[in-house]
Amino acid sequence: MEQLLALQACDQEIRRLRKEEADIPLRKQQIEARLNAHQEGLAQAERALLEARTRIKQLEAETEAGHQQIQKFRDQQLQIKTNDGYKALEKEIATTQQKIRGLEDQTLTTMEAMEEAQGVVQTRREALAKEQERVAQEIQALEARRGAIAEDLQRAEAERITKAADIAPDWLARYERIFAKQHDAAIALVERGTCGGCHMKLSPAQILDARKPDTLTLCVHCSRLLYLAP
Numbered sequence: 001m002e003q004l005l006a007l008q009a010c011d012q013e014i015r016r017l018r019k020e021e022a023d024i025p026l027r028k029q030q031i032e033a034r035l036n037a038h039q040e041g042l043a044q045a046e047r048a049l050l051e052a053r054t055r056i057k058q059l060e061a062e063t064e065a066g067h068q069q070i071q072k073f074r075d076q077q078l079q080i081k082t083n084d085g086y087k088a089l090e091k092e093i094a095t096t097q098q099k100i101r102g103l104e105d106q107t108l109t110t111m112e113a114m115e116e117a118q119g120v121v122q123t124r125r126e127a128l129a130k131e132q133e134r135v136a137q138e139i140q141a142l143e144a145r146r147g148a149i150a151e152d153l154q155r156a157e158a159e160r161i162t163k164a165a166d167i168a169p170d171w172l173a174r175y176e177r178i179f180a181k182q183h184d185a186a187i188a189l190v191e192r193g194t195c196g197g198c199h200m201k202l203s204p205a206q207i208l209d210a211r212k213p214d215t216l217t218l219c220v221h222c223s224r225l226l227y228l229a230p
């Protein structure tokens with residue numbers, strides 16, 4: 001039974017290592033996903049900056065068109081003969097000037113937004129660079145861990161072969177069947193009259209059986225092997 005316990009310790013380590021090994025790709029994905037979020041954040045800021053720049057160009061073009069329009073009205077005024085016609089053009093000029101003032105206000109506001117967007121882009125660019133560094137380090141550490149796990153597994157599996165060789169084949173087979181079915185352990189220690197695996201109360205006869213070194217006793221509740229130090 002002590003040999004089975006030692007084997008179980010080895011099996012538990014193998015199981016833990018395999019689980020950790022299997023989890024590595026997911027952990028890698030999670031780490032890299034952090035980078036995606038940063039890249040998306042930067043792209044968003046860059047789009048906002050580009051939008052502001054485009055808008056400013058647009059406003060400047062509209063302003064320029066306004067000035068040209070005013071010039072055209074002035075040229076027309078030189079040729080106009082009637083007082084009413086002159087006044088109508090003067091009104092058009094005033095309206096266009098007002099429109100230009102509106103465009104200039106919008107340009108100023110958009111320039112402020114552009115400067116802010118430039119700041120955000122800069123901040124996010126720096127944050128991304130830092131995150132890239134951190135992610136690279138974490139991935140490297142994870143790869144190192146993967147190597148260490150492979151070595152530990154190899155050692156534990158070799159150890160298991162040696163340990164299993166000392167155990168009677170029928171006991172080994174029964175133990176292996178139970179271990180495969182349980183998340184934690186195949187062997188449960190009897191503690192204060194209860195099974196250490198499922199924590200159910202055991203009958204005095206079962207406890208007596210569990211103490212015998214030459215028999216395998218199963219818990220009637222969870223079917224784990226019961227063990228009680230002699």
Ligand SMILES: [Zn+2]
Pocket residue numbers: 188195196197198199200219220221222223224
């Ligand atoms: Zn039990």
